[in-house]
Amino acid sequence: MKPLRAWTARLRDTLRPSRREREMADEFASHLALHVDDNIRAGMSPAEARRQALLKFGPMEAVKDAYRDRARFALAGRIGQDLRFALRLLRRAPAFSLAAIVTIALAIGVNAAMFSVLNAAALQPLRLPEAARLTRVSIGIDGPVRRGVSGVASMLALPEYETVAAEAHAFESVMAYAPFQPVTLGGIEPRPVLATLASCTYFEVLRVRPALGRALAPADCRPGADAQVAVLSDALWRSAFAADPAVVGRAVTLNRIPFTVIGVSPPGFTGTEVVAEDLVVALPAQPALERERDLLRAADVSWLMVIGRLRPDATLAQARRDLALTAGRLTAAAPAGRIIRLDAATATLSSLPEARRLVLAIGTVVLTAVALVLLIACANIANLLLARAVTRRREIAVRMALGAGRTRLIQQLLTESLLLAGIGGICGVAVGSWASRVVVAFVIARLPPGVWPLIFEPRADIRVGLYAAALTTLTGLAFGLAPALQSTRRDLAADFRDGSGAGARGGRLRGMLVSLQVAVCLVLLLSAGLLTRGLYRAQTLDPGLAMDGVSVVSYDLPGAGYTLPAAAAFQRQTIERLAALPGVRAVAQSSAAPLSTQHAETRFDLGEGRSRYLEFSVVSPGYFDVLHIPIVRGRTFTAAETQSEGAAIVTESTARRLWPGADPLAQSLVLDKVPRPIVGVVRDAQVSRLGFSDDTYVFLPAGPDSQQRLQLLVAGTGPVPGAAAIRAAVSAGDPQLATTVAGLSENLEQWRAPSRLVASLSSALAALALILACTGVFGTVAYAVSRRVREIGIRVALGAGRADVLRLILRQGMRPVLIGIGLGLAGAAATSTLFSSMLFGLSPYDPLAFIAVPAALTGVALLAGYVPARRALRVAPTEALKAE
Amino acid sequence: MADDKTDVWQGTLALMILKTLETLGPLHGYGVARRIEQTSGDRLSVNYGTIYPALLKLEQEGCIASDWGVSENNRRAKFYRLTRAGRRQVEQETREWERTTAILARFLAPGEGS
Numbered sequence: 001m002k003p004l005r006a007w008t009a010r011l012r013d014t015l016r017p018s019r020r021e022r023e024m025a026d027e028f029a030s031h032l033a034l035h036v037d038d039n040i041r042a043g044m045s046p047a048e049a050r051r052q053a054l055l056k057f058g059p060m061e062a063v064k065d066a067y068r069d070r071a072r073f074a075l076a077g078r079i080g081q082d083l084r085f086a087l088r089l090l091r092r093a094p095a096f097s098l099a100a101i102v103t104i105a106l107a108i109g110v111n112a113a114m115f116s117v118l119n120a121a122a123l124q125p126l127r128l129p130e131a132a133r134l135t136r137v138s139i140g141i142d143g144p145v146r147r148g149v150s151g152v153a154s155m156l157a158l159p160e161y162e163t164v165a166a167e168a169h170a171f172e173s174v175m176a177y178a179p180f181q182p183v184t185l186g187g188i189e190p191r192p193v194l195a196t197l198a199s200c201t202y203f204e205v206l207r208v209r210p211a212l213g214r215a216l217a218p219a220d221c222r223p224g225a226d227a228q229v230a231v232l233s234d235a236l237w238r239s240a241f242a243a244d245p246a247v248v249g250r251a252v253t254l255n256r257i258p259f260t261v262i263g264v265s266p267p268g269f270t271g272t273e274v275v276a277e278d279l280v281v282a283l284p285a286q287p288a289l290e291r292e293r294d295l296l297r298a299a300d301v302s303w304l305m306v307i308g309r310l311r312p313d314a315t316l317a318q319a320r321r322d323l324a325l326t327a328g329r330l331t332a333a334a335p336a337g338r339i340i341r342l343d344a345a346t347a348t349l350s351s352l353p354e355a356r357r358l359v360l361a362i363g364t365v366v367l368t369a370v371a372l373v374l375l376i377a378c379a380n381i382a383n384l385l386l387a388r389a390v391t392r393r394r395e396i397a398v399r400m401a402l403g404a405g406r407t408r409l410i411q412q413l414l415t416e417s418l419l420l421a422g423i424g425g426i427c428g429v430a431v432g433s434w435a436s437r438v439v440v441a442f443v444i445a446r447l448p449p450g451v452w453p454l455i456f457e458p459r460a461d462i463r464v465g466l467y468a469a470a471l472t473t474l475t476g477l478a479f480g481l482a483p484a485l486q487s488t489r490r491d492l493a494a495d496f497r498d499g500s501g502a503g504a505r506g507g508r509l510r511g512m513l514v515s516l517q518v519a520v521c522l523v524l525l526l527s528a529g530l531l532t533r534g535l536y537r538a539q540t541l542d543p544g545l546a547m548d549g550v551s552v553v554s555y556d557l558p559g560a561g562y563t564l565p566a567a568a569a570f571q572r573q574t575i576e577r578l579a580a581l582p583g584v585r586a587v588a589q590s591s592a593a594p595l596s597t598q599h600a601e602t603r604f605d606l607g608e609g610r611s612r613y614l615e616f617s618v619v620s621p622g623y624f625d626v627l628h629i630p631i632v633r634g635r636t637f638t639a640a641e642t643q644s645e646g647a648a649i650v651t652e653s654t655a656r657r658l659w660p661g662a663d664p665l666a667q668s669l670v671l672d673k674v675p676r677p678i679v680g681v682v683r684d685a686q687v688s689r690l691g692f693s694d695d696t697y698v699f700l701p702a703g704p705d706s707q708q709r710l711q712l713l714v715a716g717t718g719p720v721p722g723a724a725a726i727r728a729a730v731s732a733g734d735p736q737l738a739t740t741v742a743g744l745s746e747n748l749e750q751w752r753a754p755s756r757l758v759a760s761l762s763s764a765l766a767a768l769a770l771i772l773a774c775t776g777v778f779g780t781v782a783y784a785v786s787r788r789v790r791e792i793g794i795r796v797a798l799g800a801g802r803a804d805v806l807r808l809i810l811r812q813g814m815r816p817v818l819i820g821i822g823l824g825l826a827g828a829a830a831t832s833t834l835f836s837s838m839l840f841g842l843s844p845y846d847p848l849a850f851i852a853v854p855a856a857l858t859g860v861a862l863l864a865g866y867v868p869a870r871r872a873l874r875v876a877p878t879e880a881l882k883a884e
Numbered sequence: 885m886a887d888d889k890t891d892v893w894q895g896t897l898a899l900m901i902l903k904t905l906e907t908l909g910p911l912h913g914y915g916v917a918r919r920i921e922q923t924s925g926d927r928l929s930v931n932y933g934t935i936y937p938a939l940l941k942l943e944q945e946g947c948i949a950s951d952w953g954v955s956e957n958n959r960r961a962k963f964y965r966l967t968r969a970g971r972r973q974v975e976q977e978t979r980e981w982e983r984t985t986a987i988l989a990r991f992l993a994p995g996e997g998s
Binding site for chain 2: 003005006009010024026027028030031033034035037038056057058059060062063066067069070071
């Protein structure tokens with residue numbers, strides 16, 4: 001009872017020290033007044049009376065300290081005192097403080113930004129009501145029997161979902177869905193949209209109430225019900241239906257199947273994934289929409305994502321226990337040897353195991369890279385602090401001589417560095433929340449064309465705050481501890497005597513820090529340099545085929561219900577109509593447009609038991625003419641070959657690699673047991689990958705079996721006819737078919753965009769690292785100069801030339817830089833192969849980059865060292881000898 | 885400076901303060917210090933200032949309470965008085981002290997004991 005009472009009293013005074021302080025001053029003054037009165041009454045003069053009273057009272061400051069220690073918690077009081085002292089010091093050295101705070105703010109900011117992006121991707125619950133209870137269920141299957149996958153392997157088949165929904169008691173409701181289904185929304189102008197196939201509990205589980213009409217209800221999914229119902233997204237309702245309030249009940253067509261609109265989602269609801277859904281349709285509509293396959297009847301295909309909502313009183317562990325039981329039953333019913341596991345995790349944007357692994361891998365790389373930047377920053381500030389410790393050595397020595405304990409001094413010095421880190425950290429969080437938004441917007445804006453727009457907006461939460469706080473504390477300790485230990489370690493006498501105390505110890509540490517900084521900086525700079533060179537190459541490269549003046553026309557015929565014969569007829573008519581357009585030189589068909597991402601790869605038999613995986617596409621005879629790819633030997637396909645499909649054309653490099661020294665026209669490739677004689681050899685062209693003209697590539701004739709999946713390549717004589725004219729020609733044959741018309745050269749952007757993206761990001765990081773590394777070099781040289789003022793003075797007094805002195809100082813400063821450059825070159829050589837695919841044929845050891853970048857860095861470092869080194873030359877010998 | 889020595893001094897000082905307040909009633913810090921010095925026959929000569937941390941500790945523990953008042957010669961002063969908890973504390977500590985001194989006395993008296 002008593003200790004508790006005392007404790008609360010002390011806590012009160014700790015939190016509000018001023019009241020107690022006033023009380024103490026009043027009481028002591030009253031004490032002295034009483035004592036002086038008594039003394040005067042005893043016959044002393046007023047002055048003597050006061051002197052005696054003060055003497056009897058004891059050392060006033062010591063008594064006050066003892067009283068204060070009793071009044072508050074001693075540690076808290078001292079921390080307050082240290083903080084005030086530290087603040088005074090920071091104000092007294094504004095340039096240093098500002099430099100340190102800006103450095104920390106940038107470094108912590110970059111770290112917090114990257115963490116908050118990862119946090120949003122992998123840790124934060126979805127942005128839905130009570131989302132912490134939304135739990136994603138995934139499946140893991142081990143065993144010899146392979147199963148079909150439409151999506152990723154950890155998705156469930158329909159019967160598995162139904163079992164989970166029936167048996168998992170920890171969930172109040174469970175739903176399954178298959179997002180990202182491209183379908184064509186019919187209308188005056190048909191448009192491709194993304195549908196989510198969802199079980200009828202979708203909206204119930206997500207707690208989303210439609211803004212108009214109704215959501216999917218269990219009745220919609222019952223056998224025999226009219227399953228052709230759709231809930232539009234707010235965005236689609238606004239863009240395609242002009243926000244018509246009477247849209248509910250209207251008929252729309254999806255892939256030519258009539259659907260009824262039953263509702264509109266509320267604004268802001270975009271589904272549970274990173275790409276916004278345009279509409280939600282009931283799961284039973286799947287076979288109608290896809291026509292070619294019926295996943296509802298496929299008992300062994302992974303295609304459904306599953307999310308359950310935990311009961312308010314249930315935990316994730318309970319859900320896992322439920323799922324383990326269900327998994328046991330599923331395993332028992334599965335083919336022998338197969339083991340089924342079910343797992344649950346709080347639903348985030350990447351809570352499927354595959355996505356989690358990917359985010360974890362990327363996250364590790366990114367967080368390591370930014371942590372390296374933070375490390376550089378810490379090294380810098382430690383360097384600055386060490387340099388400052390020289391000027392404070394006397395202060396510290398005096399305080400130690402006056403009896404301050406070493407622990408107390410280290411505490412004081414650490415308070416200073418933690419205060420610096422704290423201010424920097426707070427600014428850093430602000431920088432970070434801004435930077436994360438900028439980086440994400442930057443990345444999203446630079447995604448290659450054809451990628452659906454991402455819905456991704458990182459926001460700071462308690463996790464980001466804790467992460468930043470932990471980093472800040474670590475940072476403060478990291479850059480404060482070594483200088484604090486070092487500056488309180490040396491013996492007093494030496495410091496009073498002269499200025500050259502312990503040098504070598506800290507010198508080596510500082511040198512290592514600078515080497516590390518330079519190495520990291522060089523790796524980043526070289527990566528940025530190589531990527532920029534690669535980008536330039538990609539923009540100037542000749543792909544070996546005509547890109548300009550060629551349009552790519554694509555449509556989804558199977559989705560629109562075309563059978564093979566109907567597709568063939570439609571293709572033939574469309575080609576005729578397009579060829580008749582004024583300004584069109586030629587039209588060809590291809591299964592994959594050059595430099596698109598649609599190229600297929602398969603295993604060809606080369607005879608004599610040899611076989612090889614080769615990339616290929618299916619093309620019509622006119623393909624090479626349209627793209628201006630010269631046929632160097634043989635000929636293109638004949639009409640007969642497009643019927644029989646018994647022929648192949650290869651590129652020069654392919655012929656060289658597969659049949660070195662032999663006549664390619666005498667060879668054949670075997671696919672599906674059908675021999676395909678080589679009828680022609682074409683000049684190398686970068687058909688599948690930009691920058692790699694010597695890839696192997698095979699062209700097969702476009703026969704009747706492939707007519708559903710062919711795109712058209714339209715070449716113009718001059719400028720190609722506009723997209724509108726082409727689209728009109730296509731819709732003359734089928735007005736309800738959604739058609740995409742794009743310039744072939746837009747495919748180039750697909751290749752340049754990632755490389756531009758990575759180049760810009762690594763340039764930004766490299767610039768930051770460069771600034772930090774330069775500060776580091778500057779700091780070390782400045783420190784070295786300040787330590788050696790005396791020595792320099794003596795050298796100059798003894799007749800050393802200025803150039804000699806400069807060389808001496810610079811040589812010492814440059815040694816760690818050169819070591820760092822060596823390390824950095826090794827590091828860059830090891831990592832540059834990682835992004836060789838973005839270099840478009842440029843060697844990952846490109847000599848220009850590998851010589852120019854280190855040379856430039858050395859020059860910058862030399863300059864950073866020269867500025868402080870010049871100070872050494874201005875030192876007058878007499879002054880130097882007087883110094884300290 | 886050894887801490888244990890201070891602890892003993894703090895402990896006895898606390899008891900002296902409590903006893904003084906019990907005997908004389910409400911009193912200011914100066915008065916308490918004066919009285920302790922006099923009672924000890926001027927054999928205990930300490931700095932008056934050391935009394936204040938001890939008073940503060942007793943107040944924090946609830947053994948004494950304080951109020952600002954006016955002294956006999958018309959000076960503003962802070963008067964300390966014993967609380968009920970303080971009275972119990974005096975009785976208990978006095979008993980303990982007597983027991984301790986009795987035991988110690990037996991050890992220190994030569995030739996006596998078992």
